[in-house]
Amino acid sequence: MPFDLILRGGRVIDPSQKLDAVTDIAFAGGKVAMVGHALHADGKTVVRDVSGHIVTAGLIDMHTHVYWGGTSLGIDAEEFCRTCGVTTAIDTGSAGPGNFAGFRKHVIEPSQVRILAYLHISHAGIFGFSQRVMVGESEELRLMNPVEAVEVAEANRDLIVGIKVRVGRHSSGTSGIVPLEIALEVAEEVGMPLMAHIDHPPPSYEEVIARLRPGDVLTHAFRPFPNSPATAQGTVKRAVREARERGVLFDIGHGQGSFAFKTARAMLANGFAPDTISSDVHALCINGPAFDQVTTMSKFLCMGMPLTEVIAASTVNAAMALKRPELGSLKPGSVGDATVIAIREGQFDYVDVVGEHLTGNRKIASEGVVIGGRWWHPN
Template sequence: MAHELILDGARVIDPSAGIDRVTRVAFAGGRVAALGEGIDTTGCPDVRDLRGLIVVPGLIDLHTHVYWGGTSLGIDAAQFARDSGVTTAVDTGSAGPGNFLGFRKHVIEPSPVRILAYLHVSFAGIFAFSKSIMVGESEEIRLMAPAEAAAVAEANRDVVVGIKVRVGLHASGRSGLQPFEAALQVAEEVGMPMMVHIDHPPPSYEEVVERLRPGDVLTHAFRPFPNAPLSGQGRVREAVVAARRRGVLFDIGHGKGSFAFKTARAMLANGFPPDTISSDIHTLCIDGPVFDQTTTLSKFLCLGMSLPDVIAATTVNAATALRRPELGSLRPGSVGDATILRLDEGRFDYVDTTGEHLAGDRRLTSAGVVVGGRWWHPA
């Protein structure tokens, strides 16, 4: 099959294959066709000279809210993807079993970029999240719909990757861990992982991570006090270390109030990097402090993580969490998605959810997107 698109001259970083060098990537039939310096460009209708740029597997943002028009927190997935270089946006609980079919028909299916979803165990998902109305959906036990959630998850396995639940003072209030137990029953029934949100106690960070299973994802994992993963002495809590040992995954989920530089510095100093880096983008944080996925990645670059490790946390690691090995890789035969990044050096201001500013010396931005083997960005 003739190559339909070739990316030439860029630094290619693919942690899934241990690749970090200047080389070529070719696409055909909607997939990665070949990778290497010997790729012949003759006859290819679209050869892109990307010298000075970086090509990585299509970025996966493991925590987004993209049910635009169906929920008050949803943002436009296509515009976000163009701004962030994201080719797979994973919506985390915007929709529950009561409104998922609308999300699928009106947002997921028409989307030019891939949208996967963690289905909320709450019947209507996250239905009251705005500047003026803020109601924790997990506080109302009558909204927990395990039977309906299991049926919808089973019927939509092509796009539903797991079960979402939010617990904490703001999300579950007096209901505590009861919503967690409902979500766990659904996850076990359908054989899917959970993504669990945690905010202020109760419950405590330890109470949540002690109940998580291998492959489950704790999001907002580097949140500030209270309910930070650290002791007052700056050490990672033993329950957190034990959870990682048994295969629990720790996701950033930056969002409006769930990421602190102070926590991140201490976690990295303790040798505890995140498994996945995600934005938790929604209407209340897209204008700051999150802005987009590349800004979130840049923060970790400036905190001391290596570029290949940062890329792994939004490509192959995220694909592993999703149990979708065809994503997050540039190996021949993989899905034909790629992100082109620009890495600038200078002085850049970053801010976390507590208001702390970080003067960073590097910044990643999206310079192009390949979706399904075709150049998609700019419009």
């Protein structure tokens, strides 16, 4: 079989195969073709020496906002992904049923980076999110659009992976838990998972997770007080453990206000690692405190989470949550996406959303990506 590209001599870490070995990986026809030693290259094969680096499946950022130009919080997916090693960006509710068509035509379809989306239950998605205007789209129940959300989700199953809703004092105001109930009804109707945002109460963390089903995702799961999953004594709340036991998934969604080292230390100390690590990158946090996906991953690495688990939380675990098993793996036949990273050593300053700083001795840095079986960067 002729190969289009071979990554030669890297340390391949692929938790989907329990693989951690120095080897080669070859791509052909847009897919992973073979993993093995000293793979043969013919005259047309591009060979890149990645010795001394780590090769993973293409990183998946489970929580981004990339409706660039369509919403005030959107960032450019291609530039973001080129610099932080992400090959699949999951947009979480930037667009709703009233404006998803524009998101698809003007951003998703032209993008060389894969963009999948959770569809917002609110008609125009997250439309009022900027430095000067902050309107919680779930505050106004007249904007809830379940009928058209079902229609749009059904018509765009190739791109829409689930339904998104934001609840909390800043996003749903006095509407409380009602938008979540509406979103769950839509998710049930279309047979898709739901991703729920949570911020300050009301509603409480416990009220939200009590309603989530197996396979549904709570994002901002390691947020600071109030609505933290950890108790004041540093234990994990019983309701949180019970939700995981019945299959609720816990995603980081760092963002501008939703990740605290104090919470993360308590959760990790109790053996409660996140299912997925994501940045919640948007226009207001891309320059800090979230920055990007590899920075968010680095924070967990520096708090003691094993590298293989950090990688799994950004590859195979995310793919399973999205019900897209062709992603997040370097098994032959999988989508031909890969990320090349380096683990740099030194003294690195990390900050969370409440201003706590952590000095870490390691940093995950992106050294390049493969998309569709070819070495990639924007034109």
